[in-house]
Amino acid sequence: MTPDGPSAVTDRPATLDRLSLNTATCRPYTLAQCVAAAQAAGLGAIGPWRDRVQEVGAATAARIIGDAGLRVSTLCRGGFITARDDETASKALADNRLAIDEAATLGTSELVMVVGGLPAAYELMSMPHTPADGTDKNLVAARQRVADRIAELVPYASDKGVRLALEPMHPLFTADRGVLTTLKQSLDIAADHPADAVGVVIDTYHVWWDPDLQASIARAGREGRISSYQICDWTLPLAANTLNSRGFPGDGFIDFPTITRWVAEAGYTGDIEVEIFNEAIWALSAAETVRTMAERYSGLVLPYL
Amino acid sequence: MTPDGPSAVTDRPATLDRLSLNTATCRPYTLAQCVAAAQAAGLGAIGPWRDRVQEVGAATAARIIGDAGLRVSTLCRGGFITARDDETASKALADNRLAIDEAATLGTSELVMVVGGLPAAYELMSMPHTPADGTDKNLVAARQRVADRIAELVPYASDKGVRLALEPMHPLFTADRGVLTTLKQSLDIAADHPADAVGVVIDTYHVWWDPDLQASIARAGREGRISSYQICDWTLPLAANTLNSRGFPGDGFIDFPTITRWVAEAGYTGDIEVEIFNEAIWALSAAETVRTMAERYSGLVLPYL
Numbered sequence: 001m002t003p004d005g006p007s008a009v010t011d012r013p014a015t016l017d018r019l020s021l022n023t024a025t026c027r028p029y030t031l032a033q034c035v036a037a038a039q040a041a042g043l044g045a046i047g048p049w050r051d052r053v054q055e056v057g058a059a060t061a062a063r064i065i066g067d068a069g070l071r072v073s074t075l076c077r078g079g080f081i082t083a084r085d086d087e088t089a090s091k092a093l094a095d096n097r098l099a100i101d102e103a104a105t106l107g108t109s110e111l112v113m114v115v116g117g118l119p120a121a122y123e124l125m126s127m128p129h130t131p132a133d134g135t136d137k138n139l140v141a142a143r144q145r146v147a148d149r150i151a152e153l154v155p156y157a158s159d160k161g162v163r164l165a166l167e168p169m170h171p172l173f174t175a176d177r178g179v180l181t182t183l184k185q186s187l188d189i190a191a192d193h194p195a196d197a198v199g200v201v202i203d204t205y206h207v208w209w210d211p212d213l214q215a216s217i218a219r220a221g222r223e224g225r226i227s228s229y230q231i232c233d234w235t236l237p238l239a240a241n242t243l244n245s246r247g248f249p250g251d252g253f254i255d256f257p258t259i260t261r262w263v264a265e266a267g268y269t270g271d272i273e274v275e276i277f278n279e280a281i282w283a284l285s286a287a288e289t290v291r292t293m294a295e296r297y298s299g300l301v302l303p304y305l
Numbered sequence: 306m307t308p309d310g311p312s313a314v315t316d317r318p319a320t321l322d323r324l325s326l327n328t329a330t331c332r333p334y335t336l337a338q339c340v341a342a343a344q345a346a347g348l349g350a351i352g353p354w355r356d357r358v359q360e361v362g363a364a365t366a367a368r369i370i371g372d373a374g375l376r377v378s379t380l381c382r383g384g385f386i387t388a389r390d391d392e393t394a395s396k397a398l399a400d401n402r403l404a405i406d407e408a409a410t411l412g413t414s415e416l417v418m419v420v421g422g423l424p425a426a427y428e429l430m431s432m433p434h435t436p437a438d439g440t441d442k443n444l445v446a447a448r449q450r451v452a453d454r455i456a457e458l459v460p461y462a463s464d465k466g467v468r469l470a471l472e473p474m475h476p477l478f479t480a481d482r483g484v485l486t487t488l489k490q491s492l493d494i495a496a497d498h499p500a501d502a503v504g505v506v507i508d509t510y511h512v513w514w515d516p517d518l519q520a521s522i523a524r525a526g527r528e529g530r531i532s533s534y535q536i537c538d539w540t541l542p543l544a545a546n547t548l549n550s551r552g553f554p555g556d557g558f559i560d561f562p563t564i565t566r567w568v569a570e571a572g573y574t575g576d577i578e579v580e581i582f583n584e585a586i587w588a589l590s591a592a593e594t595v596r597t598m599a600e601r602y603s604g605l606v607l608p609y610l
Contacts, residue, residue: 120558124541137560143516171476174514175541175558185516209476211448211490236429236480242543253425253480255442 018305019297020045020073022230022275023052026286031061035068037286041294045071045271047228048106050099058105065106072108073271074165074201074228075099081149082116082142082179085130092116093149097156104160110227111157112165112201114178115146121176142179147189150198158197165227166190167201170209172242183207183216190225199227202263203275205234205246208254214262221266229263230273231256231301244277249296260304272301323610324602325350325378327535327580328357331591336366340373342591346599350376350576352533353411355404363410370411377413378576379470379506379533380404386454387421387447387484390435397421398454402461409465415532416462417470417506419483420451426481447484452494455503463502470532471495472506475514477547488512488521495530504532507568508580510539510551513559519567526571534568535578536561536606549582554601565609577606 021038023031023046031052038046046065053061053075065072078099083089096113103111119136122129136142150164157164166186169178180186183200190198200220207213220226233252239245249256274293281289326343328336328351336357343351351370358366358380370377383404388394401418408416424441427434441447455469462469471491474483485491488505495503505525512518525531538557544550554561579598586594 118558121541137558138563139513139560140519140563171514172543175539180516181514182516208444209479209486211485211487234480236426238477238543238547240545242547253423253442255444258443258445 015298015302016042016294017044018270018272019043019294020047020071020271020273021290021293022047022074022076022273023049024076025274025276025281025293026289027277027282029286031056032064033286035064035070037290038070039068040287041290043070043290043294045073045273047073047076047271047273047275049076050102053102053106058102062106071271072106073273074110074112075103075106075108076275077112077114077167078164079114080116080127082119082145083122083129084119084133084136084145088128089145089149091128093152096153100153100157100160100162103162109161109163109196110165110199111162112167112228113150114167114169115180117174117176117179118142124176139174139179143185146179147192150189151192154193154197158194163196163199163227165199165201167203168206170206182210182212183220184212187216187219187223187225191223195224199225201228201230202226203228203230203232204249204254204256204259205230205232208234208259213259217259217262217266221268226263226266226268226270228270228273229268230275231297232274232276239279244279246276246278248276248281248292249274249300256300257304260301264305272297320603320607321347321599322349323575323577324348324599325352325376325576325578326595326598327352327379327381327578328354329381330579330581330586330598331594332587334591336361337369338591340369340375342595343375344373345592346595348375348595348599350378350578352378352381352576352578352580354381355407358407358411363407367411376576377411378578379415379417380408380411380413381580382417382419382472383469384417384419385421385432387424387450388427388432388434389424389438389441389450393433394450394454396433398457401458405458405462405465405467408467414466414468414501415470415504416467417472417533418455419472419474420485422479422481422484423447429481444479444484448490451484452497455494456497459498459502463499468501468504468532470504470506472508473511475511487515487517488525489517492521492524492528492530496528500529504530506533506535507531508533508535508537509554509559509561509564510535510537513539513564518564522564522567522571526573531568531571531573531575533575533578534573535580536602537579537581544584549584551581551583553581553586553597554579554605561605562609565606569610577602
């Protein structure tokens with residue numbers, strides 16, 4: 001058992017205080033197991049996915065996390081709001097309002113939004129769709145629907161004190177997961193709303209290749225919209241399931257010192273989440289995963305903050 | 306045997322006159338076989354890779370293509386100019402000068418440039434490198450070397466009447482093949498040189514996801530820098546070898562009518578190349594491949610030109 005309350009926070013080594021374990025990195029483990037591993041290693045926060053929250057209920061999840069003295073850095077994830085037909089879109093919006101409620105209960109201001117892909121990819125994603133959608137490859141229109149539906153969700157989210165954190169995705173996923181591909185594009189959509197209503201996620205895996213990255217990170221900072229900084233490496237060759245092809249920082253090709261410096265220069269002082277989809281990492285114990293991510297964070301990220 | 310000279314050109318169906326077969330689409334076949342298939346189907350041009358040219362020599366290649374009444378739309382490819390050490394860089398520049406010579410002999414003004422990835426990926430690409438390069442993940446510096454070496458090659462290329470056609474690559478390939486990822490970035494590098502010295506390639510596979518695509522295509526047209534329009538589809542799931550994961554237009558998620566309209570509005574009147582890396586397509590006869598690409602071109606591209 002671990003001590004409750006402020007003393008747990010005070011005892012934490014300051015070096016890892018900003019480090020957060022995203023539960024996707026420890027996919028086989030329950031929320032309680034993830035929390036225990038993060039706390040034992042001295043991390044300051046956890047970023048739960050909704051499946052792990054829903055297994056116990058949001059109120060219990062909040063208690064498990066709070067009892068361990070951890071912050072909730074983000075809730076992952078809302079989104080998938082690109083449907084063309086009204087019925088599917090309504091269901092998606094209702095689910096996003098539920099995610100907003102969960103974020104509020106957990107006490108995090110940041111709900112990560114993976115906005116969804118093209119209607120033509122619904123079948124691939126096993127999502128409900130009308131037959132006509134199977135041929136809809138209109139990327140411009142899908143992006144406009146994202147902007148429209150973010151606008152629909154903003155009043156509800158703001159009422160609950162939750163910010164919609166738009167996550168640009170690597171163009172590897174434009175067709176089937178996220179039609180937002182750059183920070184600039186996400187910031188342009190966010191610009192229609194207050195800075196505490198719509199933010200952006202900087203996930204190294206998704207944005208490292210962007211020639212405008214430094215400028216877009218600086219803009220995100222200037223506009224007060226950095227919801228989260230997530231670290232995860234681009235490894236090659238890609239895994240057979242390209243979704244699960246990510247690595248610990250240092251195992252791939254991303255220049256973490258440089259990107260971290262840009263994020264720090266942009267004034268970001270929040271948590272730094274490690275979110276990795278990788279079957280080999282899921283085979284590790286939670287303690288080993290957290291130990292490795294803490295080592296990599298200490299070497300490649302912390303010195304540049 | 307086919308008739309030489311202008312009559313062969315005159316007899317060609319006008320609808321396929323702008324269509325060009327890139328020899329990578331028919332990888333198992335010789336240049337002569339590719340030329341014969343393109344000519345038989347009524348295509349107006351061919352885009353050879355250097356391996357197929359070098360098998361017979363550039364002068365003979367030029368004769369084979371000219372005898373069939375075909376244009377050479379581009380030569381693929383120069384590039385791989387991101388090396389950090391002087392010796393590897395010198396070798397790369399020498400090879401690029403040879404590619405410029407070959408393009409001139411073939412009578413094409415457009416040499417496609419795939420600029421290369423990070424030094425840290427040399428081993429993966431089986432390219433010569435110094436041990437220190439294995440840890441070089443500095444993307445900003447690699448991009449600067451591309452700009453510098455393009456500047457070194459421009460005088461030689463311009464003397465020969467050859468334009469260096471920068472090809473932005475899908476961010477799937479940033480680490481190991483092409484640190485240029487967007488048309489905007491490529492146009493920014495090109496901007497230091499005359500429009501007939503450095504151009505850009507618009508390959509749908511590489512750029513379809515770009516939120517700034519319409520604006521960048523318009524700019525490329527305004528600046529007179531569209532070297533080639535290449536069509537190839539983004540299919541899912543990716544093939545195990547992600548390099549060979551491309552499809553015939555219509556088999557994937559790309560909105561060809563929209564992008565083609567943007568290219569036409571930008572004033573492009575040149576050839577339209579089909580360049581597909583796909584093992585299933587390489588198993589087809591050249592005639593069948595060319596027939597399918599002509600059908601897809603006629604349905605998804607030609608009406609929007």
